[in-house]
Amino acid sequence: MKVTVLVFAMARQLVGRDRLELDLGDGATVGDLRAALGASHAALAPLLRGSLFAVDQAYADERTPLVPGQEVAMIPPVSGG
């Protein structure tokens, strides 16, 4: 299934785009997406380790299931304020 990953800040700079498309197996979770993203975009790997993911604009955990067409955001450590 295809999912869209929104990327921000250094992650956006590293991949040169603000969104990525990934093709994951059926029943994939956030944890599977994390692994697939590190494999397909090695430059993101160090930043990925400290990043969270958001599904439906809310923080998700590694077991959160994804659905086809889902929009997921990679949230590297935040620095607002």
Place this chain on the structure above:
Amino acid sequence: MKVTVLVFAMARQLVGRDRLELDLGDGATVGDLRAALGASHAALAPLLRGSLFAVDQAYADERTPLVPGQEVAMIPPVSGG
């Protein structure tokens, strides 16, 4: 020796003036002044118990000695802010 006592807020209201003159024995301290003030102005007695005194614009303790002509301030519990 004569000393002047500045009074504020409820104390000023109770005595109807903003300063009082007291005649104390030589070598009198702040503690002696407190006792004399309660004796000469009974209406102040309850408020005196929770009040501090200031000599030369700084909080003094009961043993602080006074000199003739000294100006002392009676500081009832403060409520600034």
Place this chain on the structure above:
Amino acid sequence: MIELTHDPIDPAAVLGGVESPEAGAVLLFLGTTRETTDGRRTSSLDYECYPEMARSELAELEAEARARWPLVHCAIVHRLGHLEIGEASVAIAVSSAHRVAAFEAGQWLIDTLKDRVPIWKRENWSDGGADWVHPGFTRKAEGGPRVDRPPTGP
């Protein structure tokens, strides 16, 4: 910066006085006059002080705060005289490189000011009457002063 004033406090001016390119955090605290105290309505307040000592105690507070926290700037302004409801009676502003110092210093300054600086307020009640506020001490609506507990000694 220390100020005792009979004029309304301008929060923007107090803030402007502590801004700095060295500061990452600016904290402003305003004490404002509330309409209701313990269920009773206040129509206005009056503040008076022992001017020379209030000024020196406020300066001492600023000096102590600067010794305890790495502040860039510190401003304490206290209003005197007659205040309507909603007006600010005190403004404390501090700036620092990091926010923890600003929060700690701001809270210490207002706590210590309320504990130590010879300034007093009088609540003018909507239902008539007025009471000087002396914490730990209450005054009957009519008549003379009394303490919370009956006096037990000289």
Place this chain on the structure above:
Amino acid sequence: MIELTHDPIDPAAVLGGVESPEAGAVLLFLGTTRETTDGRRTSSLDYECYPEMARSELAELEAEARARWPLVHCAIVHRLGHLEIGEASVAIAVSSAHRVAAFEAGQWLIDTLKDRVPIWKRENWSDGGADWVHPGFTRKAEGGPRVDRPPTGP
């Protein structure tokens, strides 16, 4: 009240939004852009966010603060885009009947905002170059990203 804005923050307007006759305490915190970070000079900053989620997380912060403290009003404004040194990146204002709630809520709001809300800043250095700030993560002045410690596993 929640706001994400590309315009300069007007602290007086934020303050005005939380004033109330029910409030005895008003607290305003401003996060401002510092000229020096760890000894290196910053010339300006850029902030970006994940807009929909930043807005919902900020609204959640306000709701949590109101559940934890008896606030009269609460305002959180975060600036986005390009900021010059000395400008405010964030303003948090709360009002409450008593000051302890205002201080506690203000500090909790900024601490939690910095921990949770998807907003990021980029430091544009005076000596050239720019770095997105990801706490716990550093990036070499030139070249790719690195972690503080060498990666030890997948």
